[in-house]
Amino acid sequence: MAENQTLTIRFGIIGCAEIARKVSRGIALAPNATVVAVASRDVEKARRFIAVNALPEDTVAHGSYEALLDDESVDAVYLPLPTSLHVRWAVAAAEKGKHVLLEKPTALCVADLDGILGACEANGVQFMDSTMWMHHPRTAKMKELLSNSDLFGQLRSINSIFTFSANQEFLKNDIRVKPDLDALGALGDLGWYCIRAILWAVDYELPKTAVALRGSVLNEVGVIMACGSSLIWEDGKVATFHCSFLGNLTMELSVLGSKGTLHLGDFVIPYEESSAAFSFASNSGFKELVTGWNPLPSKHVVMTELPQETRMVGEFARLVSSIKSSGSKPESSWPAKTRKTQLVLDAVKASIDKGFEPVEIGS
Amino acid sequence: MAENQTLTIRFGIIGCAEIARKVSRGIALAPNATVVAVASRDVEKARRFIAVNALPEDTVAHGSYEALLDDESVDAVYLPLPTSLHVRWAVAAAEKGKHVLLEKPTALCVADLDGILGACEANGVQFMDSTMWMHHPRTAKMKELLSNSDLFGQLRSINSIFTFSANQEFLKNDIRVKPDLDALGALGDLGWYCIRAILWAVDYELPKTAVALRGSVLNEVGVIMACGSSLIWEDGKVATFHCSFLGNLTMELSVLGSKGTLHLGDFVIPYEESSAAFSFASNSGFKELVTGWNPLPSKHVVMTELPQETRMVGEFARLVSSIKSSGSKPESSWPAKTRKTQLVLDAVKASIDKGFEPVEIGS
Secondary structure: OOOOOOOOEEEEEEOOOHHHHHHHHHHHHOOOEEEEEEEOOOHHHHHHHHHHOOOOOOOEEEOOHHHHHOOOOOOEEEEOOOHHHHHHHHHHHHHOOOEEEEOOOOOOOHHHHHHHHHHHHHOOOOEEEOOHHHHOHHHHHHHHHHOOHHHHOOEEEEEEEEEEEOOHHHHHHOHHHOOOOOOOHHHHHHHHHHHHHHHHHOOOOOOOEEEEOOOOEEOOOOOEEEEEEEEEOOOOOEEEEEEEOEEEEEEEEEEEEOOEEEEEOEOOOOOOOOEEEEEEEEOOOEOHHHOOEOOOOEEEEEEOOOOHHHHHHHHHHHHHHHHHHHOOOOOOHHHHHHHHHHHHHHHHHHHHHOOOOOEEOOO | OOOOOOOOEEEEEEOOOHHHHHHHHHHHHOOOEEEEEEEOOOHHHHHHHHHHOOOOOOOEEEOOHHHHHOOOOOOEEEEOOOHHHHHHHHHHHHHOOOEEEEOOOOOOOHHHHHHHHHHHHHOOOOEEEOOHHHHOHHHHHHHHHHOOHHHHOOEEEEEEEEEEEOOHHHHHHOHHHOOOOOOOHHHHHHHHHHHHHHHHHOOOOOOOEEEEOOOOEEOOOOOEEEEEEEEEOOOOOEEEEEEEOEEEEEEEEEEEEOOEEEEEOEOOOOOOOOEEEEEEEEOOOEOHHHOOEOOOOEEEEEEOOOOHHHHHHHHHHHHHHHHHHHOOOOOOHHHHHHHHHHHHHHHHHHHHHOOOOOEEOOO
């Protein structure tokens, strides 16, 4: 096989969660990826998923996850299973030589994640978590501005909010309110994105300490419905975030530097698919007599031909193709970002469990 | 004198701080107020202030604060003095029967503020703090939406940020970095607005507890350069704020309800003087397959003929006129708002002083 040949990576989807519908469309739109198999413990459910989501007619429906992992036509798996099942099936996938695109939150704790990452490394397969907004071209544009010391200066503080208003059905029956399925609740589902955004803004420098904010809300079986945390770095940077199943859909990110301010209100899912905006202000000041601002913050708009989930799939497939065609090593920066996110998430959870005491962030 | 006659209220300005320039213009633009006297400990400074700011030619320059308070042509004083001087001069003004418009932060602690408010009450004079944005018509429009339970639901959480990037001269010599002048530093200067915005959003229901956020920055003489706090209410509402002299000019307010989200980036000083905008989202959700939002947040624009400081002066003068012309009592809601702001500010300061321990908010 020629070096650097671009292969079309063949995905198997394990589990028919709602989010898998969006990602399977994402795969279908990617020029270097395709869905070849879907597995559910109920083969009829897998068949329906293939039909309803207009996947290629020859997509194979498997009646067990094991069968999909034994399917030699599958290069990589996308795993949208409940978090409690991630270790088992991500490790099994890696051991079968399948590359792993894993839905977030990646694990219930970093020890579990290390099991997954260890299996991926040992088997030479690519790992990436499914944090889609990382792959939007807006994200790169924002990072370019945050990295410009004339425009942004030194990073001082970050605030992030991700909430949505869950209905009664969700609050009673969704996997994200169940201790045996997605035990991290809103922290895992929404706080994951806030923590990732904060780490992204600081170039993945781990904070020293997490102190969860009082006022977190747990359901009657102890799963987090709403919480927040402050994070503190050695050099004085600070961040806060708030995540909740109990507030209107909101996803804000504000990053403040000594000279600049970034703000956006749709950092996880852009308001529109084909373009996304953000506000950036630099060296802000007032007009004479403080009657207004000068300069005003600028609105930046970034277009994208492909949706962010397709860009994610495309990047993942590109790395897999490189491994398959030229024998290159898996890209280690993606699992490293995942692991740091999980470390911070673990510390916030521990702080909540310890009655909002400060918790040092591990490594 | 006929009842409800609208009088033109005659202001004396005590102290020639930079902010007094903006407020003296505000008074000049108010249809029911005028500046008649300016006092400085240096009479030449008062004369220059009158000339430079194009105040009426017959404005009297006083060479002492006492002289202005003895000036019978003065109905009301605007006091932009350093906070440490507020008790002395606000009390003296009240005792001379002058109505008091007091610059924020109003006092170094609630005990000092109570001295001021007690003197105002005892002497039947109106008290108001100079928090200008309270009087912008945008503020009323936002409150209307927050009060609409169909659109906003139940209030869940608030975040507020107010920072500006002080230059080296400020960090060395401004009164706001000096323990004997404005000892509350960034908390008093900027955090005041964040706390007021949070209280405004919850209809002035005091939080139960303040927990200052680790990572506050003090200068070498112990004055706060940057800090933040979380606030927690009995019923589960939560808020956070961050204020700093070390970050690019930023003033954000996000108020989240179970059904709605309010956001604006210029809550203290609108970007433009004649109109001000905010974003409001209600019952936000996603499009099919989460490819975007539906509905999108709406942008609301509120026009104002008069700048917010003029509206503030106009409201204050209207109350003073009512007292003078019809013998009505001073309006008690303004000092009540001030006092609650100061109570929360005191609790945040105490939490910082106690190493970020939770502090119950007094009453």
